[in-house]
Amino acid sequence: MEPETTNAADARRQLEQRRTQAQAEQDNLALLAEVRAVLSEVNPDLKWRTPEPAVESGSLCKKPFDRVDGAGTAILTSGGAFGAISDADWPRAWAAVKAVAAKRGYGDENVLKDEPGGHQVSVYDKDGSELSVGTGVNTTATVYGACYLEDPSADGPSTTGAGAGWREAGARGVWSCPDTGSRLGRMRELDGW
Amino acid sequence: MSITWANVTQWKQEPLGTAETDLRDTRRSMLDLADELETMGLPRNWTGGAAEGSRRRLATVGNDLRDIVAEVSAAYTAICDANDAVLGVVNAVDAAQEFARLNALVIGSDGSVRTSEALVCKVDETDAEGAARRARQALVTECAERVAEALRKARDVDSDLSAVLTSIELGRIDGGTGSLASAAQVGAVKGNLSILEPPPGGTPTQNAAWWASLSQDERDEIIENNPAWIGNLDGVDFTSRDLANRNLLDDRRTEVDSRIAQLEAGMRNPDGTINWDFYYDNRSEYEDLLEEQDSIDTIDAMLARPGQHQLLGMDFTTPRTQAIIANGNVDTADHVAVFTPGLTSTVAGMGGYDTDMAQLRTRTEDALFARGESGTVATVTWLGYQAPQWGTTFAGDSVALSGSAQDGGESLADFFRGINSSRMTDPNLTALGHSYGSTTTGYALQESGTGVDRAVFFGSPGLGTSDVGDLEIPPGSAYYAEAKWDGVGDLGRFGTDPSGMEGMNFLETGDATGAGGEDLSGVTGHSSYLEDGSTSQYSMAQIVGGHPEDAVEGQNLGWLTDPVKAQPWWPF
Numbered sequence: 001m002e003p004e005t006t007n008a009a010d011a012r013r014q015l016e017q018r019r020t021q022a023q024a025e026q027d028n029l030a031l032l033a034e035v036r037a038v039l040s041e042v043n044p045d046l047k048w049r050t051p052e053p054a055v056e057s058g059s060l061c062k063k064p065f066d067r068v069d070g071a072g073t074a075i076l077t078s079g080g081a082f083g084a085i086s087d088a089d090w091p092r093a094w095a096a097v098k099a100v101a102a103k104r105g106y107g108d109e110n111v112l113k114d115e116p117g118g119h120q121v122s123v124y125d126k127d128g129s130e131l132s133v134g135t136g137v138n139t140t141a142t143v144y145g146a147c148y149l150e151d152p153s154a155d156g157p158s159t160t161g162a163g164a165g166w167r168e169a170g171a172r173g174v175w176s177c178p179d180t181g182s183r184l185g186r187m188r189e190l191d192g193w
Numbered sequence: 194m195s196i197t198w199a200n201v202t203q204w205k206q207e208p209l210g211t212a213e214t215d216l217r218d219t220r221r222s223m224l225d226l227a228d229e230l231e232t233m234g235l236p237r238n239w240t241g242g243a244a245e246g247s248r249r250r251l252a253t254v255g256n257d258l259r260d261i262v263a264e265v266s267a268a269y270t271a272i273c274d275a276n277d278a279v280l281g282v283v284n285a286v287d288a289a290q291e292f293a294r295l296n297a298l299v300i301g302s303d304g305s306v307r308t309s310e311a312l313v314c315k316v317d318e319t320d321a322e323g324a325a326r327r328a329r330q331a332l333v334t335e336c337a338e339r340v341a342e343a344l345r346k347a348r349d350v351d352s353d354l355s356a357v358l359t360s361i362e363l364g365r366i367d368g369g370t371g372s373l374a375s376a377a378q379v380g381a382v383k384g385n386l387s388i389l390e391p392p393p394g395g396t397p398t399q400n401a402a403w404w405a406s407l408s409q410d411e412r413d414e415i416i417e418n419n420p421a422w423i424g425n426l427d428g429v430d431f432t433s434r435d436l437a438n439r440n441l442l443d444d445r446r447t448e449v450d451s452r453i454a455q456l457e458a459g460m461r462n463p464d465g466t467i468n469w470d471f472y473y474d475n476r477s478e479y480e481d482l483l484e485e486q487d488s489i490d491t492i493d494a495m496l497a498r499p500g501q502h503q504l505l506g507m508d509f510t511t512p513r514t515q516a517i518i519a520n521g522n523v524d525t526a527d528h529v530a531v532f533t534p535g536l537t538s539t540v541a542g543m544g545g546y547d548t549d550m551a552q553l554r555t556r557t558e559d560a561l562f563a564r565g566e567s568g569t570v571a572t573v574t575w576l577g578y579q580a581p582q583w584g585t586t587f588a589g590d591s592v593a594l595s596g597s598a599q600d601g602g603e604s605l606a607d608f609f610r611g612i613n614s615s616r617m618t619d620p621n622l623t624a625l626g627h628s629y630g631s632t633t634t635g636y637a638l639q640e641s642g643t644g645v646d647r648a649v650f651f652g653s654p655g656l657g658t659s660d661v662g663d664l665e666i667p668p669g670s671a672y673y674a675e676a677k678w679d680g681v682g683d684l685g686r687f688g689t690d691p692s693g694m695e696g697m698n699f700l701e702t703g704d705a706t707g708a709g710g711e712d713l714s715g716v717t718g719h720s721s722y723l724e725d726g727s728t729s730q731y732s733m734a735q736i737v738g739g740h741p742e743d744a745v746e747g748q749n750l751g752w753l754t755d756p757v758k759a760q761p762w763w764p765f
Binding site (some may be wrong): 016033043055057058059060061063072073074075077080109110111113118120122130132134135136137138139140144180 | 200287401491494498499500501520542544545547548549551554555559563564565658707711712713728
């Protein structure tokens with residue numbers, strides 16, 4: 001299995017040259033905030049669904065980084081806005097998005113769609129993260145993140161994941177009402193005697 | 194007297210609630226007597242016959258009081274549990290009646306379910322009439338199962354509560370010789386009603402009906418104390434399955450780590466050399482445990498990532514670990530896609546598929562939102578079967594080869610059924626199958642009542658049939674994608690090569706322009722269909738989002754199929 005080990009080691013070395021996951025997320029969330037701002041400047045009637053951009057989901061990395069421990073990827077969303085950028089305003093909007101994206105290392109433009117009533121363009125950074133911005137009836141801006149190593153200073157996956165936090169909340173729900181007559185609560189009530 | 198449907202429709206929880214409050218107050222009052230009992234000693238220097246008689250009398254009073262406390266405590270606990278259980282029965286009755294109302298069915302006082310439409314097969318029945326009749330029959334069956342589970346639950350509560358009350362009445366609950374508090378604990382244990390277990394070998398609809406007959410307290414207790422009952426139980430809602438499976442995962446992780454440490458310690462002699470006898474005796478178990486540990490590590494890592502993940506199933510008893518994991522919430526999503534991976538797939542290597550599904554989910558949601566729809570999406574990676582590994586697949590006869598797919602297909606069909614059974618409103622459900630996973634999906638969809646609305650197969654060695662009509666999904670809802678240089682897609686090992694199946698819709702996998710003018714990238718080979726930004730992923734997002742009309746149609750052929758005609762750039 002020597003070649004595989006070598007590949008995993010190479011892959012890890014490659015990731016070590018990149019920002020940490022935490023830094024990449026911070027940078028990309030800031031980018032999405034800037035994208036929201038410039039799009040809202042073009043069309044002030046855009047109504048963003050969330051107060052600010054957020055991490056939509058995270059998962060493990062695909063090849064060639066799939067065997068690197070502590071490597072992960074994330075999808076970040078602007079939240080999406082009700083309302084469109086008009087065809088007339090789109091060139092100005094996209095130019096503004098490109099400008100803020102370029103400051104964060106995004107380029108290599110790929111126009112996926114450019115027709116009346118619908119526009120979708122992506123730009124990429126050197127790590128392979130994609131900023132995808134589109135408008136139709138509504139407007140979207142999403143970052144499909146590249147693979148990064150987790151922040152070494154983080155506490156670890158079991159305490160940082162949203163899933164873990166949600167589960168703890170669920171568990172609290174089970175145990176927090178000892179005097180309500182619930183089956184589990186009653187046993188707790190008796191245990192206290 | 195046997196409990197009938199007419200009886201249970203009259204059941205009410207409120208009287209039990211009142212009794213529960215009264216018994217709780219009584220129990221507390223009696224426990225407050227504990228202090229008085231302790232201080233009720235006799236004067237220190239009092240001797241003689243009267244003193245002795247008083248001592249005996251005091252002991253008798255103490256014993257009687259402990260018995261009464263135990264009995265009241267047992268009654269309180271039993272009534273509490275019955276209160277929960279009756280709430281479950283009432284909910285199950287309401288749900289069955291609502292189901293009947295929504296589907297124009299009538300539940301008789303004896304629990305029989307009637308429909309005004311004929312369910313008998315006619316001699317000249319058309320395919321459409323047959324499908325409608327089967328669908329109607331399925332609704333009647335589901336309603337009857339809901340009624341049956343409500344009745345099973347009602348009889349169980351009645352029987353359990355009667356047993357406790359009879360014990361109290363006959364003085365069979367002994368408060369012991371300790372304190373009043375310990376007598377109360379003894380009584381609480383005696384009064385505890387069991388929770389009704391799932392119906393043995395139940396169908397997803399029976400399981401859903403059983404789950405509907407439980408109160409939230411009972412469900413919480415199962416998740417906490419008996420998670421194995423529901424971790425893989427199709428028909429139970431996925432939020433509860435997720436919680437149960439996380440509990441099971443915690444337990445299994447501890448067991449595996451501990452046993453590995455134990456075995457590794459045994460493999461070393463005191464002088465540090467390897468104990469080869471021990472090693473060879475335990476190697477098989479050790480290797481299985483290491484595989485489990487790898488799988489658990491991957492599941493842990495996937496669940497720890499941000500966003501909502503649901504652990505919908507897990508099995509460590511099979512030769513290779515099985516797991517089912519979702520992005521998003523399968524209980525509430527408007528659109529649900531279930532992806533079955535194929536050859537060489539393992540839980541330890543599941544991370545990449547999970548990423549594929551996360552990307553597909555967001556691409557689908559973004560596309561829906563951009564077009565003015567606000568539907569939510571959940572995507573599932575279903576590895577609930579023994580995906581073949583290299584060295585075990587292409588050996589033996591074709592019947593043996595399809596065994597994993599057939600077995601997996603049965604499980605997958607139940608998983609599909611469980612999605613619809615566990616929800617009041619069915620989602621738009623899409624099956625995605627790659628490689629041998631498409632064969633498994635093909636077998637699953639040959640079963641009735643899966644509720645799958647559309648299916649996308651890609652890189653398939655066959656669907657387990659040569660006739661699209663064998664797939665029990667709406668006509669015109671099967672799609673097939675094959676990329677150039679995908680040799681597996683040409684094998685036609687489990688039925689006809691899907692590239693040649695009549696009635697199949699074919700999806701473009703090369704460079705293409707999307708329905709909205711999108712400039713899409715092509716893929717080649719066997720393993721890139723889900724690549725982010727690809728033509729095939731784009732089409733899958735349209736289909737999963739309920740817009741198959743916007744998928745990019747086209748046909749590419751693999752490596753072996755008609756190379757001269759299909760692949761003019763064939764290198765030889």
